[in-house]
Amino acid sequence: MKTGMKALLAGAVLIAGVGPALAEDKPKAEVVTSWTSGGEAAALGVIKAEFEKRGGVWKDSSIAGFGAADAAFQNRLVAGDPPAAKQGVMGVANTDFVKQGLLSPVEQTAEAGKWADVLPKSILDLISYDGKVYLAPTGAHGESxxxxxxxxxxxxxxxxxxxxxxxxxxxxxxxxxxxxxxxxxxxxxxxxxxxxxxxxxxxxxxxxxxxxxxxxxxxxxxxxxxxxxxxxxxxxxxxxxxxxxxxxxxxxxxxxxxxxxxxxxxxxxxxxxxxxxxxxxxxxxxxxxxxxxxxxxxVADAFSFPKTADKASEAGQKLLAEVAMDPAVQVAFSLKKGSIPMRSDVDKSKLDICAQKGIELMTAGKxxxxxxxxxxxxxxxxxxxxxxxxxxxxxxxxxxxxxxxxxxxx
Structure with a gap:
């Protein structure tokens, strides 16, 4: 009886000792976004749910208003305490961050996922700097x-x-x-x-x-x-x-x-x-x-990924990039947010009549x-x-x- 009890206690100690280490090894991502309205939050929830389904640990740091979110993000960069990912607009706004060496490329993830084969060239150009992919696109919005x-x-x-x-x-x-x-x-x-x-x-x-x-x-x-x-x-x-x-x-x-x-x-x-x-x-x-x-x-949104020495955050960045560009996630995200998927190979049949109009214009180059x-x-x-x-x-x-x-x- 005593021997059996000792074995159980030893097993409990072993599990207790291993458990936290395993949790720390999970991909994690603190994500700064300006998506706080009902539809935006629901769309972000699609990405979060899939991220967690694949074993990631998510920390939401959404801040209402993209101006306020941008300011908070920049303050954290300056302070040396960047989040794992930041949602923002594609384009020249990210150029300075890349030039200063503050963002990590997701080139390997993009190559493995063959993003170049499924993204419009104009979008691929907007997420790339010096030939490397730095941003993971989420969706495009028509503004007219x-x-x-x-x-x-x-x-x-x-x-x-x-x-x-x-x-x-x-x-x-x-x-x-x-x-x-x-x-x-x-x-x-x-x-x-x-x-x-x-x-x-x-x-x-x-x-x-x-x-x-x-x-x-x-x-x-x-x-x-x-x-x-x-x-x-x-x-x-x-x-x-x-x-x-x-x-x-x-x-x-x-x-x-x-x-x-x-x-x-x-x-x-x-x-x-x-x-x-x-x-x-x-x-x-x-x-x-x-x-x-x-x-x-x-206009088009994407996640950028600040450089980090934390291995769990690096793994979280890779996982988030994969999730954001998953075909099913892109459609589900767009249905909640009202946007248009960035990939050309998604199932468009589920999109509403407004999104269908937007896709026609994008396809026609208008x-x-x-x-x-x-x-x-x-x-x-x-x-x-x-x-x-x-x-x-x-x-x-x-x-x-x-x-x-x-x-x-x-």
Whole structure:
């Protein structure tokens, strides 16, 4: 009896001693994101669940607002206490981090997963630096959407989607007459800049959009396109409510969901809020490109991976990159977030009608990059300031302001 008891005790000690070591050896990842709204959190949960299913230990460090999340991330880099992964926008914003040697490449994971075979070349270019892959893409978003409440439209007598800006403003007048807020406006500079870009694309087309943002073209045609854009943009001031200043985008979406407003200019991530509220595209709400536009502004998210000496975190980074690019995860993530999968080989049949429209535009090449993908953070910030200042000054002249637009590149 005593011998048996000693054996049991010895076994318990052995298990107790080995258990913690095994837990420490598991891949782990502290992940900083700005995904805190209902749809965003649900989408992040898809990645987290699969990460944990594969044996990873997840620590969530989400911070509301991408500006706040970026600032917190940079502070931790400077302090030498980086997380294992950071969600952010692809493009030039990551260049400085790579040049300073602060990010680890995931080249081996990308090669093993044959990412080059399933990602559009434009996306592969955006996640690569000096020929190495540094980012793991999660999904792309179309930003040229106008979402509208089908119930509110019906009650106001708006029977079909406006095909041009004259019809659009006529519809807004009907909404105002019906006693609802015509436009659920997110009064933050980054949201205002996205509305500006939507309108700009409708006025100058994809080629003209690229000329302005990439080539910094100041031809008469470009300046005229900017002036017309600002004219339309400024006209929207008369269709927003007094509480718009500082409003979060998801709070604006909630105005459509509750029937308090008619339309919202927003990226397709807003669909996640509709989904969380039990609303379906085509039944409860519609999605249309801004009037007169035959293309779509897009932005794309990805995980970056700060350098770390912690082996468990290194393993977690590799696992997270694999999970983020898993075909099934990409679809499930997109369904929750309202985005478009980055891989070309996923099952598209489960995507909603809005996502199907977005995929058609991407496939046809009718897409233009969000400024965050092609401008430096400083230039993108200057654009936000320019648009916000114009919006705040009802006396601003569109033609004169169009000429000063190019100061954002200085």
């Amino acid at each position: 959407w106008v979402f509208y409440s089908k119930d509110v439209f019906a009650k106001a007598g708006v029977t079909e989607e406006p095909k041009n800006w004259d019809e659009f403003f006529a519809a807004l007048d009907k909404l105002k007459a019906a006693g609802v807020t015509p436009v659920a406006w997110g009064g933050q500079s980054w949201q205002e800049a996205k509305v500006f870009n939507m309108i700009l694309l409708s006025q100058v087309g994809v080629d003209g959009f690229l000329k302005i943002y990439v080539d910094k073209d100041q031809s008469d045609a470009s300046v005229a396109g900017l002036a017309k854009t600002l004219e339309i943009y400024g006209k929207l001031r008369g269709y927003v409510d007094e509480g718009a200043a500082g409003r979060n985008w998801n709070d604006a979406t909630a105005m459509l969901i509750s029937g308090k407003a008619g339309v919202q200019f927003m990226g397709d991530w807003a669909k996640g809020e509709f989904l969380a509220a039990g609303k379906e595209p085509g039944r409860d709400y519609g999605c249309m490109l801004v009037p007169g536009s035959d293309g779509m502004v897009y 897409i233009a990059p969000d400024q965050a993908l092609v401008l430096t953070p400083q230039q993108a910030g200057a654009l936000n300031d320019f648009v916000n200042e114009y919006w705040s000054d009802a006396s601003a002249d569109p033609a004169e302001s169009a000429k000063s637009f190019y100061e954002i590149f200085d």
